[in-house]
Amino acid sequence: MTELEWVAGFRTALVHPGERIQLADPRGFDNQTLRQVLHMAGGGTRIRVRLTNRYSDRDLVIGTARIALRKAGAEIVAETDTEVRFAGSAQVRVPAYGDAISDPIDMTVTAGTDLALSLYLPEPTGLAPYAQLPNESGWIATGDRTADLALPTAEETTSQFFVTGVDVLAPADTPVLVAFGDSWFQGTGSTHGANRRSVDVLNERLSRSWVVNQGSGGNRLLTKEIGESGLARFERDVLAVPGVRAVLVNFGINDLILDERTTPAEDLIAGFTELAQRAHDAGLPVYANTIGPFGGAYYPGLAVETGMPVRREVNAWLRGTDVFDAVFDVAAAVQDPDRPDFLHPEFDGDGMHLNDAGARAMAGAMDLTALDLTERS
Template sequence: MNSTWLAGFRSAIISPYEQFQLTEPRGFEDRTVRQVLHMAGGGQRLRIRLSNRYGRDALAIGAARIALRKTGATPIAETDTVVRFGGADHVSIPAGGELISDTVDLAVAAGEDLLLSMYLPGPTGLATFSHQAMEISYVAVGDRTADLELPGAEEVSSRFYVTGVDVLGAVGTPVVVAFGDSWFDGAGTTVGANRRSVDALNSLLSRGWVVNQGISGNQLLTDEVGEHALGRFDRDVLAVPGVTHVVINLGINDLGLGETATADDLIAGYTELAARAHAAGLPIYANTIGPFAGVIYPEVNAAPALPVRNEVNHWLRGTTVFDAVFDVATAVADPERPDHIRPDLDSGDGLHLNDTGAQIMARTMRLPLSGV
């Protein structure tokens, strides 16, 4: 079998120095951070991608290990493997830098969880992180990377410094990048249960898999939460190993956070994303912008945004700039109040879908790789 490196897991990152985050940023000193990485795809070997992109100081990693997860913070002992960097078991990543580990001789299958343990002697300064991981990470005092159990570990809901896992898989395997905001990131779904719309979409594919590059709060046009989508597209889509397709879910935060974007500006942004994907030879699919009239957060101003949402969705439903458009907005809307999420699909905040809503969203995204 001819093999190549493919993205098997991704986690999009933001700066801890932004004004708006949904989880408070933090740093580490003399701590082991053990993180759950839920694999979209698998292979016979793997390598880890780490980032200090937004750090202001060098990041020292004193030790690192990877293992298949048994349960919680406990690895399967016989899979526990040292992660090395250029042959060394420790490394320093400069401020703004990124790093790929040496190849790890550990097979992993789609749907399995890895546990990545890193000892951070620190002080690290505020950490580059994924602020809405919808997964638990475990933080323990000292170098506990080799310990099978972490009794008393602090549990946190962010992911730190990790941007991905590459797997050695078969040439020609389709890899879809789900690129967007919280409706991909999974806000509103059950933490630790892998019930994001992207997880549900993965289960529907007849071949290949989908890696998740969603950032809760991310915008198409403006740097509000994370670098805006047009700015991060090359790094978080085009540079993903093995990418063959792109599906986007963007626009809701351009409307609801800060100054409401105009329909013309959003349409121009969508059109540019489509052109850049096609120039790279990638088919690209888009979702309509979901309903959010019932949002409970005071910083989200829905009233002036809803007419623009409807105008942009009207354009999306008729445009040919994408290879297909999936009408997620209609699929999850309350038929009696189409600017609102259907009550039984609402996570409770009027802005995000619950587990059932995320499944319906996934079934609406009829990718050509899907069995539905």
């Protein structure tokens, strides 16, 4: 009989609702049902759900929770609808600053499965921790609508709240790679709801390893602003992920351009070096991407001009360093050859993010041989 263990099948990185957020507003819930789509990286026959209340000073009450396979939009597959329990109870009170893990649920999922998690929130939650732009829809309805097959009048949201992961009971040797970084992993710029992020494409290329996505739009390696810094969240969002065997790192753009003062190259290099050391101290190989082009970024207040020369300096160091187990030259793969500080027009989403073709090119720049993985034929 195969030995089994809990392995991360889905992950998402949430941010504090009081932090500076782009393009999405923080919110709370009261007597409302929240239905959210969770796209699985791998599969098994049992799952468990992870919820968080880590940024709140009040308890979070989940009145009812149900999970099912998603049919389309907010509609679920009726025969798969299953109650989610916590320590045997249909209701759970998640303490302030705390987390909760559900009881095991008998449900068969595979890589690419979309689950629909429905949470009924009967009491005021206060502002909720959330992933600002996970490139997937959720739906909000009044009252307990967790058992409804569809939510035709629900409000649609483009953020994700409270849920941080789904674990799958899988063979004990199932390797999980954590894609740890910013919006280039989270998928900003790729088609909403289509699962065309670079991490999704990378999962398509793997024969048996799973890549779980801990990208967070706007996240920086060194500074807390939109989410905790990469260094600050490394233990929770990488080392604590069940089944983690390696780390893929994509940081840098936000450190360079989100403030008027660009982070000095030596500071960013020191941060990358510390991140690599922490991974190696935990026995994990760690792989890094070069910092992508952002010369065409048109959002106001960005330090594009001062950030570009620092990007070149840090990328030169990344290409020559041995602190990582391998470095993937994503920047070279997606840049305009005639204007290397700019994205190739074929890959350009908005001057600083990748479209679907760019996300595929980014994934293609990651050498699976270096990762000791096997490509699908």
